[in-house]
Amino acid sequence: MTTDPNTFDPASEGWAEVEDHGFIAHVGPLHVRVADGAYTFRAEQKHANLIGVVHGGMLMSFADRALGETAMRAADGANCVTIQLEMKFIDVGRLGDWIEVHPQVVKRTGSLVFMRGDVREGTRLVASADGVWKILRRKPG
Numbered sequence: 001m002t003t004d005p006n007t008f009d010p011a012s013e014g015w016a017e018v019e020d021h022g023f024i025a026h027v028g029p030l031h032v033r034v035a036d037g038a039y040t041f042r043a044e045q046k047h048a049n050l051i052g053v054v055h056g057g058m059l060m061s062f063a064d065r066a067l068g069e070t071a072m073r074a075a076d077g078a079n080c081v082t083i084q085l086e087m088k089f090i091d092v093g094r095l096g097d098w099i100e101v102h103p104q105v106v107k108r109t110g111s112l113v114f115m116r117g118d119v120r121e122g123t124r125l126v127a128s129a130d131g132v133w134k135i136l137r138r139k140p141g
Contacts, residue, residue, distance in 0.1 A: 008042075008098060015040060018065070029109035032069070039066035040100040043093050054093030059119055063087060063101055063129035070103035071113035078135050080113060085131040097121040101129070111135050112126075131133055 010017075015031035018039070024030060030041045041047075048053040054081055064085055071080045093099050099121050106114040112132055119127040 010040065018069075021072060023061070024065055028057060030062065030065060032066075036102065037070055037073075038100055038102045039069075040098050041051060043095050043097045043099055045095060047093075048095060052095065054095070054097070054099065056087070056089055056127075057100070058128075059089070059093060059127050060085065060087050063098065063117060063119055063127070064131070066101045066130055067103045067115040067117055067129060068133060070105065071115055071135075074105045074108050074113050075133075078137070080133040080135050083112075083132050083134045085129065087129045088128045089126075090128065091126050091127050093119075099126060113135075 009033045015033050018024060018028065018030040018032055020028065028041065030039055032039050039062070043054045047054045047058040064082055067081060068082060072078065079132055099119060101117040103115055103117040103131045106116055112134060114132055116130045118125055119129065
């Protein structure tokens with residue numbers, strides 16, 4: 001994101017907070033921009049690793065959530081679960097950064113959704129994610 005992180009107000013820029021009372025509530029907040037399906041979060045102290053940059057686990061959790069929600073939309077709202085997620089860490093996320101990902105559906109089959117996304121701070125590439133989500137079907141009751 002190419003804005004001053006200290007004055008940026010996500011709501012005024014079209015971002016809505018992702019509501020979650022589970023794991024994401026502990027590491028968030030995350031925001032989604034419905035207009036283009038992008039996700040963002042502001043890197044805070046709670047996201048730091050031992051050397052004071054964003055922990056790789058946070059970047060993976062962020063990518064998993066963003067790509068997973070996008071996979072469910074691609075699966076017409078069916079629940080999906082991550083069956084494979086690969087991350088390549090390319091640069092560091094710094095505390096105070098607004099980190100963003102634009103998930104992309106690579107392919108959807110009858111039972112799988114293949115996804116990818118570049119995790120960025122502005123134009124700087126921080127990580128890349130590739131994964132596969134299983135579309136869950138409910139058994140007739």
